[in-house]
Amino acid sequence: MTTVEERTITLDSARAGTGPATWGQRAIWGVVTRLGDDAPRYNLRLDLPLTPPRPASRVLADLAELLRMHDSLHTRLLPDGEEGLEQVVDGAGELLAEVRTCSAAEAPAAGEALMEELAGRPFDHAREWPFRAGLVECGGLVHRLVLAASHTAMDLWGEGRMLRDLKLIESGETAESLLRARPALQPLEAAALQASPLGRRRDEAARRHWCERLSAGPRRIFLDPAAPERAVTDPGRLFPNALLRSPALAVAVERVAADLGVSDAAVLLGAASHRLARMSGSSDVLFQVVVSNRFQPAASESVSTMAQEAVFLLTDADKDFEDAVRRTRSVSFSAFRHAGYDKWALDREVARLVERGEAADHSCWWNDTRDPGIGPFDTVERPRAALGELIGRTELSWPTEFLPRANVSVAVDVLTAPGALELCMTADPAVLTREGMEHFLRGVEELIVAEAVTRGNA
Amino acid sequence: MDSSALRSKILDLAIAAGDGSVTADELAATNYSLRDVGFSSLSYMRLIDSIENEVGVYLDPEAAIEHYETIDSVTALVLASGAAADA
Numbered sequence: 001m002t003t004v005e006e007r008t009i010t011l012d013s014a015r016a017g018t019g020p021a022t023w024g025q026r027a028i029w030g031v032v033t034r035l036g037d038d039a040p041r042y043n044l045r046l047d048l049p050l051t052p053p054r055p056a057s058r059v060l061a062d063l064a065e066l067l068r069m070h071d072s073l074h075t076r077l078l079p080d081g082e083e084g085l086e087q088v089v090d091g092a093g094e095l096l097a098e099v100r101t102c103s104a105a106e107a108p109a110a111g112e113a114l115m116e117e118l119a120g121r122p123f124d125h126a127r128e129w130p131f132r133a134g135l136v137e138c139g140g141l142v143h144r145l146v147l148a149a150s151h152t153a154m155d156l157w158g159e160g161r162m163l164r165d166l167k168l169i170e171s172g173e174t175a176e177s178l179l180r181a182r183p184a185l186q187p188l189e190a191a192a193l194q195a196s197p198l199g200r201r202r203d204e205a206a207r208r209h210w211c212e213r214l215s216a217g218p219r220r221i222f223l224d225p226a227a228p229e230r231a232v233t234d235p236g237r238l239f240p241n242a243l244l245r246s247p248a249l250a251v252a253v254e255r256v257a258a259d260l261g262v263s264d265a266a267v268l269l270g271a272a273s274h275r276l277a278r279m280s281g282s283s284d285v286l287f288q289v290v291v292s293n294r295f296q297p298a299a300s301e302s303v304s305t306m307a308q309e310a311v312f313l314l315t316d317a318d319k320d321f322e323d324a325v326r327r328t329r330s331v332s333f334s335a336f337r338h339a340g341y342d343k344w345a346l347d348r349e350v351a352r353l354v355e356r357g358e359a360a361d362h363s364c365w366w367n368d369t370r371d372p373g374i375g376p377f378d379t380v381e382r383p384r385a386a387l388g389e390l391i392g393r394t395e396l397s398w399p400t401e402f403l404p405r406a407n408v409s410v411a412v413d414v415l416t417a418p419g420a421l422e423l424c425m426t427a428d429p430a431v432l433t434r435e436g437m438e439h440f441l442r443g444v445e446e447l448i449v450a451e452a453v454t455r456g457n458a
Numbered sequence: 459m460d461s462s463a464l465r466s467k468i469l470d471l472a473i474a475a476g477d478g479s480v481t482a483d484e485l486a487a488t489n490y491s492l493r494d495v496g497f498s499s500l501s502y503m504r505l506i507d508s509i510e511n512e513v514g515v516y517l518d519p520e521a522a523i524e525h526y527e528t529i530d531s532v533t534a535l536v537l538a539s540g541a542a543a544d545a
Contacts, residue, residue, distance in 0.1 A: 198511070205516075263499035295503040297477060326523070329499070333519030336503055372500055 002102040002110050009060050009095040009133065014068045015186070016091025021077055022191045024305040026085050027343035028151045029077050029125060037122060044159050045119035046147040047111040053141035060097060062169045063133055067095070069165060069175035070303040071186040072153045077125040083344070087187055090129070098134040104143060110136045111144035119148035155307040157292050160371060162303045184301035206341035209334070211349050213286070213313040217360025222409060222431050223281035230430040238401035239408070240434055241426045244441040247383055248390035250376040250421040252452035259455045260322065262329045265368050267448060268414055269312070269332060270325030272366060275443045277318035279436070286360050287312045289332070290367040291339035308343065310335035311362065321447060365411035380419035387449050394445065396438060402426055465533045471512065472529060475504035490529035502526060515540045
């Protein structure tokens, strides 16, 4: 039996201010506002077991300290004319925490249900903070803490930083001590930088770079799509999702990267580009690459939404793997350098290129979600088996199917798992069959593993 | 800023960009080779960013990899890309 009540988290004397929204806030606000009732699919959601369970008063106090630390959690976004979006950081206010009381055995189910309830409702960004909290209480102690946040408040990187900071606060740190040790860029500060002459120059340079690459890239990447008629006749077609979990890839990518003097991220993106070029028939490939935009230390500590898409165009990607990887390094540097911009302005420029038939196919996506501070062998012993044997431990599964996604032919995420790397791929069945998806994923793995074996034997 | 001061500034920025992973002694021991001290891609991005913020010179990230191999080659690239040197 679950009972329902609310408790209040009170914020007072926190930083406050008003200013233009950041590029990241504008980009995500634009997306979720367009989605309307479907916006909750972008909400971030967490159901955290508390071990040991804690009194509700402590949990609520810790959340108030977390709010005090990160402005994005108590920020509202208000449209300002045709083109403007304003961020208002409230220095005081109240957040209601939903409380569910049940037996300890029921807590996991109650936590999951509460998480879906909190994250399943759209946020009214003009009127409410983009953050919700819930507690599952059993026998007078909180067993599960449930959090939901709008994507306007944080990206996945920001969510990781928020969780780390919450744990530190639980262990006795304060917002003040944490910010003194590791200053975190707040969205009002980021917006001020973006509005400065340097910021405006970077925005213009980034949009110019985007449009130049988009004009130069291939008009079509998949020259022989699997079922092109389905794009018209089957608008509701589901997009399969494949997950390749590979211990061999985790070992091999490090070896190839070290040998070539590039990052493992460049090896993976270079291999994916090479494979895509070989499979698609287009020698030049273009990915929209999601970039964290957290190169400077204060940005890396920020709980906010900063990730944006870069345009990555690799020419002659099908020719030579090593050459593709080496060029991926410099081309991705340039792409990453131009990944911060006013998305609304860029969207208008891209739409003009598309209208004139001058835009490259930009429906392939790459998102290396890995945190550089977390490796696959941090908690798991590095395997001693040879790569030839390790590759036999690769697992391929098909976890889900997604509703159709606009302007997506293939989307690949890179993830770190204990003892393995994961490549998670979603593809439009009008472009690529399930067999084609498997062929791509195993092809990337085999390419890197074979290169590592060759280099290991050299 | 003369070229020696510029080099010294870039050395400081590179150490800061390493975020604790690179020391002045380690760089000196490798003849100021960023590659030999294992300068990461993230650190390169930070360094390019810092040079634009603090020296006012925009470096082309697609410049040949050799330009980014040592403190001296980065200094030369900054000079070639627009920083005025007195000497």
